[in-house]
Amino acid sequence: MANLNTKTISELSDLLEQGKCTSVEIVNDVLAAIDARDGKINAYLTLDRASALKQAEAADKARAAGKKGALLGIPLAIKDLLNVKGQPCTCSSKILEGYIAPYDATAIAKLREAGAVFLGRVNMDEFAMGSSTESSAFKKTRNPWNTDHVPGGSSGGSAASVAADEAVAALGSDTGGSIRQPAAFCGCVGLKPTYGMISRYGLTAFASSLDQIGPITKTVKDSAILLEAMAGKDEMDSTSIDLPVPNFAKELTDDHSLKGMKLGLPNEYFVDGMDTEVATAVWNAKKHCQELGAEIVNISLPHSKYAIAVYYIIATAEASANLARFDGIRYGLRKDGADPIELYGKTRAAGFGPEVKRRIILGTYVLSSGYYDAYYLRAQKVRTLIRNDFTAAFKQCDAILAPVTPTPAYKIGEKTNDPLKMYLDDILTTPVNLAGICGLSVPCGFSKAGLPIGLQILGDSFKEANILKIGHAYEQTTDWHRQKPRI
Ligand code: GLN
Numbered sequence: 001m002a003n004l005n006t007k008t009i010s011e012l013s014d015l016l017e018q019g020k021c022t023s024v025e026i027v028n029d030v031l032a033a034i035d036a037r038d039g040k041i042n043a044y045l046t047l048d049r050a051s052a053l054k055q056a057e058a059a060d061k062a063r064a065a066g067k068k069g070a071l072l073g074i075p076l077a078i079k080d081l082l083n084v085k086g087q088p089c090t091c092s093s094k095i096l097e098g099y100i101a102p103y104d105a106t107a108i109a110k111l112r113e114a115g116a117v118f119l120g121r122v123n124m125d126e127f128a129m130g131s132s133t134e135s136s137a138f139k140k141t142r143n144p145w146n147t148d149h150v151p152g153g154s155s156g157g158s159a160a161s162v163a164a165d166e167a168v169a170a171l172g173s174d175t176g177g178s179i180r181q182p183a184a185f186c187g188c189v190g191l192k193p194t195y196g197m198i199s200r201y202g203l204t205a206f207a208s209s210l211d212q213i214g215p216i217t218k219t220v221k222d223s224a225i226l227l228e229a230m231a232g233k234d235e236m237d238s239t240s241i242d243l244p245v246p247n248f249a250k251e252l253t254d255d256h257s258l259k260g261m262k263l264g265l266p267n268e269y270f271v272d273g274m275d276t277e278v279a280t281a282v283w284n285a286k287k288h289c290q291e292l293g294a295e296i297v298n299i300s301l302p303h304s305k306y307a308i309a310v311y312y313i314i315a316t317a318e319a320s321a322n323l324a325r326f327d328g329i330r331y332g333l334r335k336d337g338a339d340p341i342e343l344y345g346k347t348r349a350a351g352f353g354p355e356v357k358r359r360i361i362l363g364t365y366v367l368s369s370g371y372y373d374a375y376y377l378r379a380q381k382v383r384t385l386i387r388n389d390f391t392a393a394f395k396q397c398d399a400i401l402a403p404v405t406p407t408p409a410y411k412i413g414e415k416t417n418d419p420l421k422m423y424l425d426d427i428l429t430t431p432v433n434l435a436g437i438c439g440l441s442v443p444c445g446f447s448k449a450g451l452p453i454g455l456q457i458l459g460d461s462f463k464e465a466n467i468l469k470i471g472h473a474y475e476q477t478t479d480w481h482r483q484k485p486r487i
Helices: 009-017 023-041 049-064 106-113 156-163 180-186 220-230 276-291 302-325 340-351 354-367 373-396 419-428 430-435 464-476
Strands: 044-047 075-079 117-122 169-174 189-192 212-217 262-266 295-299 399-403 438-446 452-459
Touching: 009 023, 009 220, 023 044, 023 049, 023 075, 023 117, 044 156, 049 117, 075 156, 106 117, 106 220, 117 156, 156 169, 156 180, 156 212, 169 189, 169 220, 180 189, 180 438, 180 452, 189 220, 189 464, 212 220, 220 438, 220 464, 262 276, 262 373, 276 295, 276 399, 276 438, 276 452, 276 464, 295 373, 302 354, 302 373, 302 419, 302 430, 354 373, 373 430, 399 464, 419 430, 438 464, 452 464
Parallel strands: 075 117, 075 169, 262 295, 262 399
Antiparallel strands: 044 117, 169 212, 189 212, 189 438, 399 452, 438 452
């Protein structure tokens, strides 16, 4: 069978189950696609060819011995901030160049147990700070739909690898939109799970109260499969929640009716400066959901307009504390100095890039005595108001429909000189992390220039089943996700 790399997890697991292909064949097709295309796309930082083939052989053997499972023998690309034992984990930063993960993150350990194959590490914004993957210290990843454009970020390598069929699926992390936004820019499905759904143990921390691991896939069903495999309580992460994990994938049936579902449309999410092509695509998606039987209700999320200010105070404050551990003593890069203080200073000056430094300075400032009350404490209070908006909204509806980003993917270099302009693009994704709820991005159209557009479906905490059902119904009755970029 040819081009196995173009198929989805659920298609491949059926083929594997029926003995129509092997995991080694899948991995070989994926490696061939990487060889043919990644010179153009630049999604991968490191590729572990020999180990990937070995893992695939082991999966094929396990299947022959009677092991089953949707992920057995499926190759995945992993964002370079999740620890995969024995592989590099640089967070696309010079400060972690040469660092090899000594252990598996819990999410990775669970996937390994399920038989998934870890191909290698994919590019990202340095320490997940950014929206375009341009802040990587190592390379610029390109959007497979148009290589002059960014793939989005910070999980840009993950989304680009999936869109280019250089991975069957990928993992990313989402602190303020970093799964949903690159998924939207690259025409993939991206899921940001509820805070506490998946253990963060082994995920390099950016902003601990906002970070979540999640999948970037070709279909909603594939996201459900990965979510199910990674979710659940972990004693290594005290914020992971002890709730039974539903059989998310099985609940996605061929019944695509949305009868009985109420979908909220927030006025505030059709912001000033929104691209008309994006607004039209989301509007059409809303109409499509109505045709599937959903009822649309108008809702209001009045504090959304403060989300960017609140997010960039809280996220930078937490980042300034989290990144203190990169001191030249414990991990990666070391620049010698006459005394420890000089060593710390030299190491951090040489190891961190400009965006990371900007955030550490901002975060340290908002936490400093004298400014703490005015910025950090106030931001936490407004964060509660943003959460309360969602609590009120979910009394009126089962899920919320919104755009993911104000515009489709922009050109490489277009926003690098104006960080504030880039921050503003996170207006529609950050409220979800601040509230701790879940959000899904599914393809809902293309701009005239041929760039993908994403629809965001938001659900209340631990209501992943709702947003997956809506996303699946929408996806299976539309054609957007079946389009492939010409590379
Ligand atoms: N773009 C946002 C930021 O730069 C979100 C990043 C993320 O979710 N990791 O902080």
